[in-house]
Amino acid sequence: MDTKSKSKMIFVIWILLFTFGLSGIISGLFNGKDYIKKDYFQTQQFEDELNQFVDYLKMFELNNINKEELKKKITVTAEEIEEHRYRYGDLSTQVSNIKGQYEHKIQDALLAGNKEVADAYIAERDKKIEDITNNFKSDEHVRAKIVKEKEQKIDEYFREIENYRSDFMRYKALFTYYLKNTATGEVYTNVNISSGDSIDTFINNKNMIFIQSYPSSKYAYLSTGGQYRFVGDNDVVTPLIEKETSTFEGKIALPKAASSENPILADYYDFQQKQKIFFIYTISGILAFLLSFYLNKKTRVIQCIPTGKWQPYYNCIPIDVTVMALVFTGLLTLLLFIMDNTLSLHQNLYIYIRDTLFRLIVTTLFVALTLIQGKFLLERAKAPANLKADWQKALLHRAYQGIKEAFLIRSIGMQLFILLSVVFAFGVGAAIVLIEPIYIWIYIPLFIVICVPIFIIIIKRSGYFNRIVTNTDELVHGNFEQDIPVIGKSALAVLAANINALKHGIKVSQKEQAKSERLKTELITNVSHDLRTPLTSIITYTELLKTSDVTDEERDAYIEIIDRKSKRLKVLIDDLFEASKMASGNIELEKEKVDLVQLLQQALAEYNETIEESTLQFRITTPDTPVYAVVDGQKLWRVFDNLIGNILKYSLENTRVYISVKKANDKAVIAFKNITKYELSEDIDELFERFKRGDTSRHTEGSGLGLAIAKSIIDLHEGSLDIEVDGDLFKVTVSLNTK
Template sequence: MVIVWSVLVALVIMSIPTAIRLGPDMIGKKFVDSHEFQGEMEGFYYTLSTTVLNPIQFEEAREKIIVTDEEIEEHRMRYGNLSDQVMNIQEQYEGRITDAEASGNEQLKETLIKERDTKIADIELNFESDEHVEKKVLAGKVSALKQFLTENQQSARSAFPIAYHLTDVKTGEVFTQGDVEVPAIYKKTFGEVDDYFKANTVISESEYNHYSVSYYDDGYELTAADFANIQQPVRQFEGVIVVSEKALQGSYLKDHLASFNKKKYRNYTLWILSIGALYLLLTKVKFKKEWVTENRFVQSYNGLKIDVKVFIFMFSLLLTFEFIHRDATGAFFYNDYYSGAWPDQLFWLIVLAMSILFLAFQLVNSIERWKQAGVFERDFAESYVVNFLKSFQTMFLNRTLGVQMFILLIGFFLAGFGFAVVAIQPFLILAYLPAVFFLGLPVLYIFVKRSAYLNRIFSSTEKMANGTLHEEIKVKGKSPLAKHARHLNRLREGVQISISEQAKSERLKTELITNVSHDLRTPLTSIITYTDLLKSTHLTDEDRLKYVDIIDKKSARLKTLIEDLFEVSKMASGNLELHRQKVDLTQLLQQALAEHEEEISNSGLDFRVQLPESAIVANVDGQRWWRVLDNLIVNALKYSMSGTRVYLSLDRVGDRAQFVVKNISKYELSENSDELFERFKRADTSRHTDGSGLGLAIAQSIVEMHDGEMEIDIDGDLFKVTVEIPVE
């Protein structure tokens, strides 16, 4: 019942933004009253004015175009000063002239020299004569005007039939199209002084600015001043404009009318349902706190820290308000794209209902729980914040180390704060620089020195944990870190290498046997089964061919598993040799994508690929690096949710190439991304998909052999792989 309550509340909430936003436009309104139809008519009025009733006359307009001194100077200096432009032309022709001379083609050489000298002479004349430049700019602007008029005429046709009969009030000139006496769904009459149809050449000053950007030819713009000069006087017309009922029979208006009615009646349905939901909430389905207190999830939820509860509550609250504030739910009821997407609307209704349900659950549970004496105090005492404060106190158990770390933290905070202040008030750098040299740098030196020693201790400890116990940690000075190093050395002496190595060996052997036996047994069993079936003398040729095809596929599957296993084994033993060469990573990625073009096309996935404009060259084994790209692309094809996007990008970041693959997984992923690098680990835990489970392990090994890094990030169902390697 609590779920029903939350759905009813969500339904009421979802109806609020649509009622506010769409009610005035839909309740009691027809299609011709809609913003969509009115927008179509406004567009028709504009094109009618500028192309039929009051168009720009090209011959008259071209005489009014002017060229300003600024435009002359801009054209002259567009490609740099005189010396830069001459040098650029010479460099363009130098190689071509040399090639023609080397090939013995004297005619081509002379033609290129003449062409070069002509261009250089034209450039020099640009810097000598304003009139020369003015003619070129004027010709370009005239060409741009012609382009504008051509495109304006091309856009004059209306998307649906419209009839009109208009008479110029001043000259009596009549413009007519179609029959204005037919039955109409829309009719606009112009006649009185304030209602005359006003036909402008260009609508407004904003149109000037629009055209000055949109209509140009080879860099020659028509400016706002040009359009102001060619603007003709406004003409006023009386008459009528009609859209006939037959226009609704055309696919354009017919489809838009159907879409409008669908949205209107769908929203009517939503509003009626929300009224019914509100009635039920006030009468039959009133909220009961027992829905929360007797819920089986209460015990699990109460096990969370109070900090986590507060965060979850605030997140749920923000999510709910976001739906209301941004019309996130209502958008699905008035957006054309979702005009028939009831499943999507239902999905967002469920999301909002769950958010409301969780808010109610948390609020009621907290109130009822904290009514008990001492519970709030205990929850607060066990919170992460309180534990952090206790840990902060424990930080000073070794007072020397605690004080040093605290001073370092304060020092870095003040340094960052001082930098921000100097960025706002630069004159304070006179006080900031001495503080940096006499306080900041010494503190930084101490921090780096201690951090380096701590990292060496960490490195040695890691080696000890991995079984390398013959290296003793060097003890320097009498600091707390030196004391810790002595303790670790004592611990090292008590560890037996043989036990550690034996445990590691047993673990690897068990893991290998478990995973390999499962993945090899399945295709092998199929091969044996269908081989036995082939021995039957009663098989038809069709069945025999089918069984042979199955055996062939299972054999290929078995071969792939064994090859991948040997590949991983060679990498693990260090017996794999790389043949490095300079490779264009951009081209290699393009080839890998082309190899899978058919699979990508049939996958139902939308691959979004972002490649750099220039080549990224790295010293890699091309065959092995192809394997990395292929494994990651195949991984995305296999495990991406159908209908989602897959993002692939390659870019240069500093001295490293970064390749990123992002997709939405169709399987639930563990938060521990390191598990996916394990051998035979799959997102498909049921192991029904093809593959050895070694793809990411092989890719990671190849990347590491190239001195690169490979990381996996998981955020819910978002799966992201980042690969970085050094480049030339």
């Protein structure tokens, strides 16, 4: 065997050893934490399975408490009675709130001549007042309400855990257990054991592959206390169950029998096989890597890569292409190593050996390709004087120059100069043909292929230019003709596009100016109406108070109306001032990390009684985990308050309201959807205008500033508040950054 063939053979052997060794080392790094000093029963996978079974066992057998027993153990403390009684304030506050909720409804019904509706509102109001009054008169009245609420929570708990019974039965068939209550001596087991028999006869190392004893060095006594991981916290059931906490001793085991039917045993045997493969592969890889290191030290294998003959050809390739090719093959090689050591251990032995050999050969080829490219590139970099010239020839440099020229602005004069140069050249060619007619066979084809198309282009460009000039003349005189077609990417096309944009800008400006004038007029009208209405009432009833024949009852009624209208006027002025302040941006935000789900729930709680009294059905959808954002909680609460208030004012009776919170990428999205009782304008932007209300008759109590204030607050948070109207469906979507 000659020296060249021997060098090639040495390189092939070395690259195989090096690749296999590196693969084994990476296998150890990736999978060592799962297979070193561990068996299957120490893995997190089995730990989760065991804990899941223990939780099911506690819930369905060990606790041994049924629904009716829990209901009998319900207690109501004096503190709970007081909390329920004063949940919405003292008696006078709650009665005043109820009267305030129904006062405008009754007045509107009477003004509309609907005495039956007014009487119904009065009866409904009096019933609620009576119920609130009884809360403050009788502890038993409150206690009955609290007991009913707690019974409902107990029913919910048992409905929820029943969903897991089928899972418990599956686990029960897999595990064997024998547990005894340390206090009562009661035994819970799925072993068919006779009295007098020892449980060690059934649960021992001979017929069980895994035994967990309670108590043991790892676990204390098995206790039924604590919350189940898969069941939500229930503030009624959890304390009742914890009062009945019991401790158990015994064993939970996994039988060796029926391995084909037991998925946990299948995982156990699969783990053992993977562990053996891991150790064999990793240790073999380390030995191969050490051998390759020794071989390279002895023979300098890298020097066996021939570069002299092929280096000139390699240097002709653009340098950026060679670098990208080296990076690509290097990354692909690394990916092959990772795939080889994260996926292959999940197959049976035959498939593992077959696929490992195949991937080893493929990976070896890419390792060799990467090393060869690196050697060539290193030799090329040894001549730094040539690197500048190499960069000038690089594709990236040429692409940069081409892009720079492509985006260079060229005037129409330059384009005409090029065209005229071509025409001049063909004129000279015509003179040459007259002198030497033999060249006519060259001139005519070139004239047809080049000169005729250029002539057509000149005619078209001239017509296009004249059309642009004509259109701009009309535009100067205020005549908005159709848009100039934008043809191609020439300077004339850019000019045409700019003229079209200017034309549309003028149209939009005129339309916006007309809209602004109209909205200004509407704003003045609405402000005048909304401020004049309560002010007129104040003046009228003040004049009536000045008369001498006013009775005490009438005086009190007039004073109450003046008070209510004054507060109404104050609310309107305050809202208008706040809206103006928001729009000007003259406000500072006190931002902090806030849970948007909790903030929304707080806003809904403020309207809890109003929601219950309404005919609307609220459907709230929130994630199980908090959705945090850095916001001004007080200002954002105002947004939620305004939106919920609008829903309660303007929603059609007996319809559903949908409110949802979700997190999408780095955004928190809060959506409010309801069916409106009033027909809305198709122009969505108008709804954000001040004093614009869905109730065009302006009979509702709103100021018409809620959406304007809400949008200003969201804009200050660099978020978005969007409105969609589809027929009677009204949707508001608030989007905020979570980072």
